[in-house]
Amino acid sequence: MKDVSQTDPVARDAAGVIDVVLEGGPAGLPADLRSRRVSRAEKKIKILYYGGYEHFERGAAAATVEPVVFRWTGRTRIAE
Numbered sequence: 001m002k003d004v005s006q007t008d009p010v011a012r013d014a015a016g017v018i019d020v021v022l023e024g025g026p027a028g029l030p031a032d033l034r035s036r037r038v039s040r041a042e043k044k045i046k047i048l049y050y051g052g053y054e055h056f057e058r059g060a061a062a063a064t065v066e067p068v069v070f071r072w073t074g075r076t077r078i079a080e
Contacts, residue, residue, distance in 0.1 A: 016040045016041070017037050017038070017039065017040065018038065018039075018040050018066055018068055019035070019036075019037055019066045019067040019068070020035075020036055020037070020038055020042075020068045020069070020070050021034055021035055021067040021070070022034040022035075022036075022045065022056045022071075022072070023056075023069055023070070023071050024056075025054045025056070025072035025075075026049065026050075026054065026075075029047070029049060033047055033049070035067070042058070043057060043058050044056065044057050044058070044070075045057075045070050051077065051078055052077040052078055053075065053078070054072060054075055055072070055073045055074050055075065055076065056070035056071060056073065057071060057073050058070050
């Protein structure tokens with residue numbers, strides 16, 4: 001059975017999933033990590049990258065515009 005939430009924007013919205021794009025952060029962060037789908041409720045995203053985490057927070061743009069932009073806010077290192 002085909003998952004319509006992957007192709008139908010209305011079904012995807014009903015499922016609470018949105019497309020987002022990550023802006024800023026390290027120049028070497030791969031493009032495939034900068035585009036993703038997350039829960040509509042997400043306000044922060046944390047990406048594992050080169051021994052640390054890159055942190056992104058949701059921008060102030062209208063929630064109806066997709067992709068929603070999350071901007072880089074900083075990096076934390078993994079404790080060893």
